[in-house]
Amino acid sequence: MGISYKRLMDFLDDQLAPGDLIETQAALRQDGQTWEMLERLKRVLKDPRFQEPPSQEYQQVNENTLAAYLDGTLPKEDFLHVEEILAQDDYQLAQAALCHRVITSAHAVRPSEPMQRAGYLAGKGHGADPLWNPFDATNPTKESSFNASFIQPLRKTSTLALLGISLLLVTAGIWMSQSASPPEENFHKAFLAWQENQLKKKAPVVKVDEEKQPENVKKGEEPGPMPLKEVKEVEKKATPKAVRRILSPEKTGSQEELKIKTKGAALLRQGEEWRVSAGPLLTGQEMHLLPGTCVQIVKDNAPEISFWGARLGIKERLAPARFIFHLHDGYDFSFSLLRGTAILSVEKTGKFLVRLGSPPQLAELELSPGSTVALESYSQIASSRLTERIRIVPLAGRVTLWLPKEESPRPALVPGFAFEFNPTGGMVRESPDFQVEELDPFHNQPQWMAAREELRLALKPGVNTVKAIESFLDSPLGNDARRQLAYLAVAALNSPERILQELGTNDPSGVKRRQAAWLALREWACDTPENFSRMQGENTTWLARKFPQDIGLFLELLNPQTGEGKERVEKFLQGLLSGLPAIREECRRNLNALLKGQAPPNFDSDPKTRELEIARWRELFKAQ
Incomplete structure (x- = not known):
């Protein structure tokens, strides 16, 4: 078996390192058996029959063994034995996957209470139960006679006592709350x-x-x-x-x-x-x-x-309520809705980024006034209700959301909610019904680095760049970082001016967007000499004015690069410095400021980082 179920659980919950992520994606593309394993894992996660854990008599893998399996501390023989059980038993596979999801908290999951307790128990490893007798060192598959004769009856007695005390406390709390304040x-x-x-x-x-x-x-x-x-x-x-x-x-x-x-x-x-x-x-x-x-x-x-x-x-x-939110550019708005139809009304035509499903997939929509989005698919991961979660990330403008009144999932969600997105600032509101989160493509750095490396490999010489990026964008294995990078790369390929407009923002909250834009522009420009000449042609003035502000971003880009990746970055920088005298002169001034202890904008002031980057930029100037 090339890829284990443990690796696939880490893949679904975004826990893989960049190297393992690339290897897993390659296996899913090439090996049909691995793809079938992934589909089976998704199926048992969504099947409500497997939300309850199996009985103790039926259970083949106990909590401590499952914890060691999820932590990767089992010996190879025991690990393969657990893998064989998971390959044959859907109940055991669902239990392991849900426990893994509860432990890692990669996505919002609401399993049943017994399954949630099993996940927390498995997450603690050996000694999770204070009354649990450890396995005999000579025979790890068998418990000692002490556990069977004394610990198990004691566990049952203590459990009944705890349940009785809990029932008394709950009854007293209910009586006191009713006497203190009626509903x-x-x-x-x-x-x-x-x-x-x-x-x-x-x-x-x-x-x-x-x-x-x-x-x-x-x-x-x-x-x-x-x-x-x-x-x-x-x-x-x-x-x-x-x-x-x-x-x-x-x-x-x-x-x-x-x-x-x-x-x-x-x-x-x-x-x-x-x-x-x-x-x-x-x-x-x-x-x-x-x-x-x-x-x-x-x-x-x-x-x-x-x-x-x-x-x-x-x-x-209860009349329709109307809210107005003032959000920073780069935030997204989340809401839940049953299957049905949502009408997104905008004042003018614009582009919006929408996340659908669990795990969420990023898609871009071109919305005009009165656009309608039908929600036909739904997520059912450890949930008793069929719901669809949409995240709308407006680039600018105003959004009015009309929720179907008869399909509103809770009384607080009534038709007629309006949201105004102001990129200049303002406060945001967080509540159980409406949650605002920051959209940051760099929040998971290993995934971003793996996606960028995969895109670089896709843009090798002799391959049609347009088709390579489109294939990268449409891949069913894509995460948010890959899709964001592909979107920027496609935009740069079709119109470099659009990427340069991304670079032109002076809003401090747009630093990550500018870094992503520089990455996409660099990949596009280094693809062919024609692309680089096109970038240096009519946009020389724009680059000369905006590049010095992002020196700190380029210093950050140099840090994780090694081997061929580092050479590609330095080639791109040398081309910019040699082709644009204004940029070269500004970089010299910033290098002198670094030597005097004055950091340029967006530059990390850590002394170790400063010394490293000064040495790199000196080498870069010597090469000119």
């Missing part, structure tokens, strides 16, 4: 009862100062909030100790602003547009709320706001 449903039922009584009898006219009323309350009409006395009576009956408030809008300048600063719940009774300020991380959120919508803050200091009403019986009153 929110009691408060809402009391409010609905008060509202029904007010409809049956004529509500008393409350005298108020008209000058102090909000603009949406007209003269002669009853004000929006209920009388303060009635509010206190409702709160007293429903939740005497919980924080419950009926909030009305405050007039702040020319806008009505609702400020929520404490933990608790608030019932909004005005059908107006609100601006919510809830802590330093949540500013400028806009909502369209109808009467009866409940807002609950679940954290202090850095709160998370959830809008819910379906489980309280006011689903018809």
